[in-house]
Amino acid sequence: MAAMHRSEHDACRAWQLLMKFFFAQREHLPSSEGEFDLSPIQCHVLHLIEPGRPLPMSRLAETLSCDASNVTGLVDRLESRGLVRRQPSPEDRRVKALQLTPRGARMRAQLLRRMARRSLPLSRLSRDKRRTLVKILEALVDEGSI
Amino acid sequence: MAAMHRSEHDACRAWQLLMKFFFAQREHLPSSEGEFDLSPIQCHVLHLIEPGRPLPMSRLAETLSCDASNVTGLVDRLESRGLVRRQPSPEDRRVKALQLTPRGARMRAQLLRRMARRSLPLSRLSRDKRRTLVKILEALVDEGSI
DNA sequence: TATTGTTATACTCTATAACTATA
DNA sequence: TATAGTTATAGAGTATAACAATA
Numbered sequence: 316m317a318a319m320h321r322s323e324h325d326a327c328r329a330w331q332l333l334m335k336f337f338f339a340q341r342e343h344l345p346s347s348e349g350e351f352d353l354s355p356i357q358c359h360v361l362h363l364i365e366p367g368r369p370l371p372m373s374r375l376a377e378t379l380s381c382d383a384s385n386v387t388g389l390v391d392r393l394e395s396r397g398l399v400r401r402q403p404s405p406e407d408r409r410v411k412a413l414q415l416t417p418r419g420a421r422m423r424a425q426l427l428r429r430m431a432r433r434s435l436p437l438s439r440l441s442r443d444k445r446r447t448l449v450k451i452l453e454a455l456v457d458e459g460s461i
Numbered sequence: 462m463a464a465m466h467r468s469e470h471d472a473c474r475a476w477q478l479l480m481k482f483f484f485a486q487r488e489h490l491p492s493s494e495g496e497f498d499l500s501p502i503q504c505h506v507l508h509l510i511e512p513g514r515p516l517p518m519s520r521l522a523e524t525l526s527c528d529a530s531n532v533t534g535l536v537d538r539l540e541s542r543g544l545v546r547r548q549p550s551p552e553d554r555r556v557k558a559l560q561l562t563p564r565g566a567r568m569r570a571q572l573l574r575r576m577a578r579r580s581l582p583l584s585r586l587s588r589d590k591r592r593t594l595v596k597i598l599e600a601l602v603d604e605g606s607i
Numbered sequence: 608t609a610t611t612g613t614t615a616t617a618c619t620c621t622a623t624a625a626c627t628a629t630a
Numbered sequence: 631t632a633t634a635g636t637t638a639t640a641g642a643g644t645a646t647a648a649c650a651a652t653a
Contacts, residue, residue, distance in 0.1 A: 321588075322577075322584045322588070322591065323574070323577035323584060324577065325583075325584070325588075325591040325592065325595055326576070326577040326583035326584035326586075326591065327573050327574075327576055327577035328595050329583050329591065329594050329595050329598060330576045330577070330583060331508050332595065332598035332599060332601075332602055333479070333482065333483065333598065334483075334501070334504070334505045334508065335505070335509075335524070335602050336479065336598060336601055336602050337479065337480075337483045338502065338505060338524070338525050338526060338527075339524065339525075339526050339602065340526070341526045341527070342526040354619065354620080354644085355480070356484065356619090356620075357619095358480070359480045359481070359484060362477050362480065363481075371634080372634070372635065373633080373634055373635080376634095376635095378481070378484070378485065379484050379485075380484060380485050380486075380487045380488040381484075381487070381620090381621065381622085382621075382622060382623075383634070383635060383636085384621085384622080384623080384624090384635085384636075384637080384638095385620070385621055385622075386635085387635065387636055387637080388619080388620080388621095389619090389620080392618095392619075407629080407630075407633095407634080408628080408629060408630090408634095409628065409629045409630070409633065409634040409635070410629095410633095410634060410635085411634080411635070427473050428469070428473075430472070430473055430476045431468075431469035431470065431472040431473040431476070437471070437472035437475045437476060437601070438468045438469060438471070438472035440472075440597065440600070440601075442467075442468070442471075444597050444600075445468065445471040445472065445475065446471065447593050447597065448475050448594070448597050449471055449474050449475050449478065451586065451590050451593065451594050452475060452478035452479065452482060453478060454586070454590075455478075455482055455583070455586075456478055456481050456482050456485065500621085500642065500643080502642090502643070503642095517611085518611075518612065519610080519611060519612080522612095527643085527644065527645085528644075528645060528646080529611070529612060529613085530612085530613070530614080530615095530644085530645080530646080530647090531643070531644055531645080532612085533612065533613055533614080534642080534643080534644095535642090535643080538642075553610095553611085553652075553653070554611095554651080554652060554653085555610065555611040555612070555651070555652045555653070556610095556611065556612085556652095557611080557612070
């Protein structure tokens with residue numbers, strides 16, 4: 316650790332904090348409140364499927380950085396609860412695009428509000444810090460390398 | 462969504478980005494490279510056990526926001542690989558504190574370097590942005606509510 | 608009685624490999 | 631041949647409840 320450069324040290328600390336934040340905030344997820352009963356990744360999938368924008372299973376697997384085979388079970392469980400639908404694509408009959416059901420869309424909206432309002436301390440940051448955080452994260456996530 | 466306030470909207474966006482970042486970066490974890498073969502949460506546990514600072518199982522469960530019963534299995538797997546040790550506490554014989562083995566400490570150091578150097582785009586941020594990110598995340602994580 | 612940690616159980620998540628259907 | 635998605639399998643993560651040992 317002594318030979319670590321400043322930029323390395325900061326990056327390392329940021330990574331640790333991101334992990335800590337992720338694992339620590341799980342108890343604040345709606346999933347823990349019994350009202351929604353969704354796992355963290357299920358919450359995330361609902362976020363990724365924007366209403367009116369069908370999402371191919373393969374795109375979802377890419378975004379989640381997991382194998383396509385995992386997505387099958389994940390979507391099975393969401394579908395069996397009436398939250399999403401597999402919509403076969405007319406152009407390419409191999410592709411199945413995911414859509415929210417009306418119930419899924421309602422739950423997604425509730426999730427978003429709950430997240431913003433109660434489940435995270437993010438909204439208690441100052442406006443400037445919030446904007447900075449969003450910008451940095453956007454840059455990180457959209458960078459292409461991830 | 463129309464009725465969502467600005468602060469809510471930002472907090473919501475930040476949450477989505479944090480989730481996206483977490484799930485997307487998994488393929489950049491050392492765990493995926495076969496060299497370490499650790500799951501994300503196992504990597505995180507190694508980070509949380511600082512060399513020379515024994516960590517009670519109950520504290521670990523708290524930090525991970527998961528039930529104590531999960532920690533038993535998690536630690537079992539790390540212990541069976543010779544990375545951590547359960548150290549019975551002399552003061553309170555109910556408590557078992559976790560320590561890194563020499564091998565665990567070496568792996569932890571390698572993990573930290575790998576994280577900083579290759580696995581994340583964090584070190585490619587400008588110095589200012591990196592510092593800001595670290596400060597914001599520290600404030601979030603140390604806030605007490607998580 | 609309360610707390611620390613374990614065990615048992617059931618379900619979800621994840622990776623790998625083999626497979627089907629379509630391109 | 632290559633791609634989208636599924637199935638099968640095994641192991642890891644997670645929540646709940648019941649339990650033993652200690653405080």
